[in-house]
Amino acid sequence: MPGSEAIRELVAACVGKVGGPLVALRKIVSAHGHIDDEHVGIVADVFNLSLADVRGIVSFYSDFRTTPRGRRHIRICQAEACQAVGSRRLTREVAEALGVELGATSEDLGVSLEAVYCLGLCASGPCATVDERVVVRVTREELLR
Ligand code: FES
Known part of the structure; x- marks a missing residue:
């Protein structure tokens, strides 16, 4: 699983893209398997959003898992x-x-x-x-x- 810096780079690469935060969150799920609190903070920081904004996105879409998935x-x-x-x-x-x-x-x-x-x-x-x-x-x- 990628570390914090790798996640930050992955998220930063989504800045300027249409639906950037959504794209970033999808990439986190693909790379990490789920979105944890640290990832929410990284997305909020990189996109200059509040934690509540990002948590709102994560909770709205069922594909944005917040817990590890089984094999x-x-x-x-x-x-x-x-x-x-x-x-x-x-x-x-x-x-x-x-x-x-x-x-x-x-x-x-x-x-x-x-x-x-x-x-x-x-x-x-x-x-x-x-x-x-x-x-x-x-x-x-x-x-x-
Ligand atoms: S109700 Fe449409 S696939 Fe199950």
Whole structure:
């Protein structure tokens, strides 16, 4: 993971770009895996924003993680069409089998389980992503492999 100076350089390279703070935060997530308080401070400093401004951006977008992600990352769609074909039940079963609550990462960072709200494949639900790979008509067994 990059250190503070590397993060500062990464953020500084985004100054002057359209949506600079958003671009910088996305780059932090790509490089570091999540955004911590130090990163918020760096973005605020480099873009001359308040900490509250940057925290507001981070909290608005679900892709801006503030906690470490598991080595295996599962997101199950919780939007209406997937709910109608059992995504909530599937989520409960997977959470129970993995021993991880929705929105949490296991203590050993082995797996994280999160909600996602519509992947644009509503006719093929329930849908999920596993390590960024989209899975349609997903089953409990597929998610627990
Ligand atoms: S509701 Fe799940 S993919 Fe659209």
